[in-house]
Amino acid sequence: MTIDATSPRTFDHAELIQLPEYHALRQALDALAQRLDREQDITDRDGFIAAVTDMARTSYAADDCDHCREPVWPHGADVTDSWMNGRYYCPICNRAWTCGYTADLEIAAMFI
Numbered sequence: 001m002t003i004d005a006t007s008p009r010t011f012d013h014a015e016l017i018q019l020p021e022y023h024a025l026r027q028a029l030d031a032l033a034q035r036l037d038r039e040q041d042i043t044d045r046d047g048f049i050a051a052v053t054d055m056a057r058t059s060y061a062a063d064d065c066d067h068c069r070e071p072v073w074p075h076g077a078d079v080t081d082s083w084m085n086g087r088y089y090c091p092i093c094n095r096a097w098t099c100g101y102t103a104d105l106e107i108a109a110m111f112i
Helices: 020-038 045-057 105-109
Strands: 076-080 083-089 096-102
Touching: 020 045
Parallel strands: none
Antiparallel strands: 076 083, 083 096
């Protein structure tokens, strides 16, 4: 039996349910998924899951916009060996830039 990558898998997030951030993330994911379902020309369910996975994997890579001073996360990245060059876009001032980070999550965890 082949399992589609977009199908649910068995999981248990019981250790997270007391965190308000967990519920806020679930709400944000639901809102994004519903928007993408309505505007199907943006991406399909596979693209949504890939984007969410990429967001989770680069959650440590926020960079402050030099103009707005607001944190922004990469919308794209080129990864080679243990280095990531992220592409950033500030939705407030429309500024775009790149910033490099380690792609080694053990090293990145030391700075979180």
